[in-house]
Amino acid sequence: MKTVFIGMCGHSMQAYKVLKNRCDASICGIAPGSVHEGMTKSFDPAIPYFASWSEMLDATQPDLAIVSPVFGLTGSIVIACAERGIDVFCEKPIAGTLAELERVEAAVKASGIHFGAMHYLRVSPAFWQGARMVQDGAIGDVRLLNAQKSYRFGTRPDWYRDRDLFTGIIPWVGIHAIDWIYAFAGKKFLSVNASCEGTPERTALCRFDLEGGTMASVTLDYYRPEIAPTHDDDRIRCVGTEGILEVRDGMIHLMNRDGVRTIAPDPAPELFTCFLEGNDLLSPDELFYLTRVALLARESADTQATVAIEN
C-alpha cells in the first residue's frame, strides 16, 4: 500500500508511527498542504519531499493519503484525493464550511474511497471504555452530559487568528467533545446554542438539546496554565436515570446502584490501525454528521441564534 502525507499540522505523526511499523505499507511522499505551513522538507529523510501535493499525487499514484494541512484546507484536499480515487485518512474537521462539507460528502460517496478521520479522542481509553459502559446501561437512560476540553494555548501559528485557515475553536477542538457526547448518549442532536470568543478564539460554550429531552454542554478553553501538570484537561460528566459516570484525569468515576468506583481504563484500539484493517470505528456517515453538528454550533456562535440540527 503506497501512502503519502499531505501536511503535518495535526495528528498525522500518529499515523506515521503506525505506518513505519507495518510491512504492508510504504511511505512514498510528503508535501505541505499549503504555503502557510512552513514545511520545507520531509522530517524523515527516507521519505521523498514534494513542494506540491498535487504533483506528488501525480508522481507517486498512492493508494492512501494522510491529509493534515492547515485545518481549513482539509476539505479541498480530501475532495481532490477522492476525485483521484485515493483513499483518505484526514484530520478533523473534514470540512471548514457546511457547503464544503456537502462537497466532501458527495465526493467521498461518488468515488467509493475508503475514508476515515482523526477523531482520535474517541479512543482515548477512559472515554472509549466510559462510552461503552454507558451504552451498556451502567447509568440507565442518559439525561444530561457536560463535556470539556481545556488546553494550554502555548505558541500557536499566526493562522489560528484566521477563521478560514483555523476553522475555529468549535470545529477544531469542540468536535472531540461533540464526538464524546454522541458516543456516550447514543442520541442525535436536535439544536445548538453557542458562544465563542477571542482572536484567536480562546473560549466557547455550546448548549445542545438532544433527542428525548436529553441535554448537553460543551465547554472549551485555551487558557490552561502553562504550569498545569498536563497539556489538556479532557472531561465528560454523564448523568443518567440510574447513575452518574464521569471521565476526569484519565480515569472513569462511576456511581450507580453497585457502588462508587474509580476505574482505570483498559487500553483502547488504535484508530488508524483499525482503519487500515477495514474496521472503521467511526463510519463516514458519522464523520459527516459530527462535522455538521460542529459547524452548526459555530454558526450558532457566529449568528448568536439557536440553530436547528436536522437528522
Added chain:
Amino acid sequence: MKTVFIGMCGHSMQAYKVLKNRCDASICGIAPGSVHEGMTKSFDPAIPYFASWSEMLDATQPDLAIVSPVFGLTGSIVIACAERGIDVFCEKPIAGTLAELERVEAAVKASGIHFGAMHYLRVSPAFWQGARMVQDGAIGDVRLLNAQKSYRFGTRPDWYRDRDLFTGIIPWVGIHAIDWIYAFAGKKFLSVNASCEGTPERTALCRFDLEGGTMASVTLDYYRPEIAPTHDDDRIRCVGTEGILEVRDGMIHLMNRDGVRTIAPDPAPELFTCFLEGNDLLSPDELFYLTRVALLARESADTQATVAIEN
C-alpha cells in the same frame, strides 16, 4: 426582637438554630405557609403554634418573620409582611414569577423593611473563599464559568410536580449556581438560553452570556444516586486569563502562575447572623437581580428561546 416562623419547608431550621442561641431574640410564633405543608403543630413545644400565619402576625406583632413556605408562596407572604412593616428573612426564590418579583421589590422598597434571603450557598466555605480569590485577581479576568448543582431526589413532596408551588428546578436549585457565577465573575448577565426537563423537573442546563464576552453554564440535576457519599455535588469551574480555579468536594483547586494547589477553605460567615447584625452579605438589590436572572432562565427553558437580561 420578636420573631415568627412562617413555613418550615426550606432552610429556616438554620435560622432557628441561630435564634435559639441569641439572648436578644425571642421566637413568639410558628405557622404553616399554606395548606400544602401538612404542618399541624410547632416542632418546638416552647413556640406557640398558629394555624394561620396572618392571624399569627396580628396576634404577635413580630419584628422579624422567617418565611419559608411551599416555595411558590414565598413572594406573597413577603409582600404581606412588608405591608405590615415586619422585617423579613425568607427562602429563595423570593418570588415565583417576574410579575410577583416586581411586587415584592416594590413592597420591600416602599416599606423600608430589612430584607434578606436564604442564599446560604453564597457562604458555602469553598465558594465564599474561592469567589474572593477570583475577585482578588487569582486567575486574571474571568472568561468562562461552569457551575453545577447535583442532588439526590430522594423523597420529595407531591407539590414538586406543581410549577406554581415548586417554582421549578432553575429558580429553586439553579439560583444558587447563578449566585456563584455572579459572585465569582463579578459581571452582569446579558442573556440566557436554557432547557429543563421532567415532571417533577429533574434536569436543567442554562447557558449565559455575561458582560465582556464572558460565558457561563449552569448544570442542574436531581439524579445523584442514593449511594453517593454526600447529598449534593456542588461545583464551579472558573477559567481566567491567568489561571483556573475550581471548587469541588468542598475544596478549592487553583492553578495559576504560583503553582497548582488544593486549598481547604477557612470557615465562612453565617449568613443569617450577619443579617441580624446588619451586615447584609447580599443586598436586596442583588437578591432582586439574581431572582430575576433565575426567572428569566426558566422563561428561556419554557419558551425555548434565548432571553435577554436587562441591566
